[in-house]
Amino acid sequence: MTEQSGVAVLGATGSIGTSALDVVRLHRDRYKVVSLTGWRRIAALEPLLKEFAPAQIAAESESVSVIDVTVLDSCKGSRYLGGEEGLIAAATHPDVDTVIAGVSGAAGLGSTLAAVEAGKRVLIANKEPLVMCGQLVRNAALGSGACLMPIDSEHNAIFQCLPLELQQDVTSGRGIGSRSAGAGVSRITLTASGGPFLRASAAAIANATPAQALAHPTWNMGPKISVDSATLMNKGLELIEACNLFGLDESQIDIIIHPQSVLHSMVAFNDGSLIGQMGNPDMRIPISYGLAYPERASSGIEALDLVEIGQLGFERPDLERFPSLVLAREAAKSGxxxxxxxxxxxxxxxxxxxxxxxxxxxxxxxxxxxxxxxxxxxxxxxxxxxxxxxxxxxxxxxxxxxxxxx
Ligand SMILES: NC(=O)c1ccc[n+]([C@@H]2O[C@H](COP(=O)([O-])OP(=O)(O)OC[C@H]3O[C@@H](n4cnc5c(N)ncnc54)[C@H](OP(=O)(O)O)[C@@H]3O)[C@@H](O)[C@H]2O)c1
Structure with missing residues (x-):
């Protein structure tokens, strides 16, 4: 029997957390949930506590106290802590080998960095910490021996397309900047669905409501990233994330629109080859890849049926209607x-x-x-x-x- 690996799911009540726990359920022989964190949606956290009986639980300080006592009785021996302290305890618990960083926004910064400093294998969906201070995260990995694994779908796609020696440069925190040319990598292309307003006029976009902005055509995600996908700021954040995680200059990274969202990103090599990773738009694929790496295990998602999809489209983004892309590129340039x-x-x-x-x-x-x-x-x-x-x-x-x- 294979030894079980201890897993912490930060942001367990969210979209990434839900997908991560779906993959864990498929492989209970391989993974044991050691820590779970939610924040305000205690009603969504409680059934997970009953199901997985984690050793460490965290949520917002005021919310922790409303967790039903009968739920806590069902996971005897669990420690629960509120606030940032709880998130860090969940991420650094000694029985945790792998941390799935699925908190939304900058709120995940402290726990992601703590996991890296503690030398864990860190599956990073939470892009904001990498946007804010990717270099600090990489330095921490170099110091602790942590393994950085991008699971944001585009960055995971790029990772999958890199040769093994460059993959090791990513996981170690060295970055691929200094060695990418030697390994034949010339450019990286991030794909973007274009979001719900891809074909909308500037006037319609100006008057968009939250409900319209949240209705993403291809991905099912939390509210903040859904709005970012509608402004295309999400792709801008991903550009900065890619610069900071891979150690590349923004001028080496292109962004193109691909409305079907099945080609998740590509690496161009100096012999003219373009290698991309394809799959259904479902986060269980990169999460499963990150958990099982370097092996591959079932994610529960079928491979793509390209004939059913029929046609794939590619176009340049409209920087007039989506100025967030320009702002993010300027920020990446300024550093x-x-x-x-x-x-x-x-x-x-x-x-x-x-x-x-x-x-x-x-x-x-x-x-x-x-x-x-x-x-x-x-x-x-x-x-x-x-x-x-x-x-x-x-x-x-x-x-x-x-x-x-x-
Ligand atoms: N969803 C996707 O498909 C996807 C794809 C690629 C990357 N990402 C990235 O992954 C991260 C999570 O996205 P998501 O879509 O899963 O978000 P989400 O559905 O909104 O979930 C966010 C999670 O973080 C928790 N949380 C909220 N505020 C918090 C705080 N201040 N401190 C600690 N925890 C807090 C939430 O808890 P409560 O709900 O209990 O309040 C929830 O568990 C984001 O950085 C996003 O950019 C997401």
Whole structure:
């Protein structure tokens, strides 16, 4: 019998967490859930606690206290802790080998970094920490011997297409920048579905409602990333994520629209070959890949039927209707603290849009204004990252409250 690997699922009540636990259920002989974290949706967390009886549980401090006592009785011996402290305890529990980082937004930064510092194998779906301070995450991996495994579908696709020696450069935290040319890699292409407004006019996009923005045509995801997919900021964040994770310059990375979302990204080689990874748009595939690597195990998802799909389309993104892409590329070019500012401003603007406090087209406007006033600085450590993030959030909140016309 194979030894079970201990797994922590951070963000277990979310879209990534749900997909991760589906894969774990398929392979109970291989994986044992050691830690589970939710945040506010305790009703969604409780059945998972009953099912997996994890050793470590975490949720928002105020929410932890409302977990039903009968549920806690059913997982005797579990430790539960609230807030960031709980997330970190879940990520660094001694019985955890693999951490699935599926918290949404910058809130996952501390626990993702703690998992890396603790030398875990870290499956990173939560792209924001890599956007904010990918270099710190990579340095931490180099120091601890952690294994970094991208499971954001595009970055996982690129990882799958790389030769083995470059895959090892990614997992170790070295990055592929210095060795990619020697290994024949010339460029990387990220694909984007184009989101729900791919064919919408600028006027229709300007008046988009939260419900329209949340209706993604090909992927089923949490609210923040769904809105990011509608503005195309998600692809912009992924551009920065790719630069920071792989150690590449933004000029080496292209973005193209591919509405069917079955070719998840590609690597171009200097002999003219283009190698891509294809699959149904379902996060259980990259999660299963990350869990089983270097082996492959069933994800529960069928292989693609290309004949059924029929035609695949590719086109360049429209930078006029989707200015977030331009803003993100500028932030990637500027580097230093600029991606932290971009990410923080975007999170505040998306939250305000979902609460109908600003219009859809004002999301990139908030980000643009913040980038215009942000003074870039070198980023030294986690405390510095958090300080910049909090300062920008306060500024963006104030901007939203005052109204963008003032
Ligand atoms: N969904 C996808 O298909 C997909 C694909 C690629 C990458 N990603 C990335 O994966 C991450 C998660 O996305 P998602 O779509 O799974 O999001 P989601 O469905 O909104 O789930 C977010 C999870 O994080 C928890 N959470 C929310 N706020 C938190 C906080 N302040 N502290 C700790 N935990 C908190 C939520 O708990 P409660 O619900 O209990 O409040 C939930 O478990 C994002 O960074 C996203 O960009 C997602």
């Amino acid at each position: 230093r603290s600029v991606p932290i500012a971009l990410n923080a401003a975007n999170e505040i603007a998306v939250e305000a849009f979902l609460e109908t406090r600003i219009r859809f087209y004002e999301i990139p406007q908030v980000v643009d204004r913040i980038l215009q006033i942000h003074e870039p600085s070198e980023v030294s450590d986690l405390a510095h990252v958090v300080e910049i993030d909090l300062a920008v959030r306060a500024l963006a909140r104030e901007m939203v409250q005052r109204g963008l016309s003032s």
